Amino acid sequence: MKAWRVRDTWLPQEQDREQIRVICKPCGGKGAIKNECRCRGRGEVLDKEKTDLQGVPVYSQCKRCAGRGYPRLKEAEIYAALGIPKSTWSRTYKLFFDRLVEHCHMEESSAERSLCKVTH
Incomplete structure (x- = not known):
């Protein structure tokens, strides 16, 4: 009879493992990761922290695509x-x-x- 190791204990192969459903963090459970930025091709994103401080919309360069509008x-x-x-x-x-x-x-x-x- 085969056995496998689970967290420092050995279980016989006939025993079932507990199955837990976990949402994937990168895709959020959608099953695919988008290749687009927060800027949606504009190269600029709204800087929420600076906008809250100044009271007017402040835009900064997108960090993911470096202002190109798309990630390499x-x-x-x-x-x-x-x-x-x-x-x-x-x-x-x-x-x-x-x-x-x-x-x-x-x-x-x-x-x-x-x-x-x-x-x-």
């Missing part, structure tokens, strides 16, 4: 989603991905400059 994906998440090993990611795809992100930032700033010219 971690390398581990990227190569896991692609289903490739870390070594293949770093040798083959990382440089391409970084340059693609850099190009997107340049195009975004170009579009923002064009919008400012039109609106101002």
Whole structure:
């Protein structure tokens, strides 16, 4: 007969463990974690402490995305989603991905400059 150890005591395998339902802290029981910030893409969040002190809304830079409006994906998440090993990611795809992100930032700033010219 097999046995397992539970908190410094040995229980035979036939005995059932007590099952406790616990809500996951990161997702709050929803089953998925969102990749969005509190800023919802704006890059700024309402600073509640400073707002309460001054009496007027005070906005500060979002700490999660550093004001970009979206959080950067971690390398581990990227190569896991692609289903490739870390070594293949770093040798083959990382440089391409970084340059693609850099190009997107340049195009975004170009579009923002064009919008400012039109609106101002």
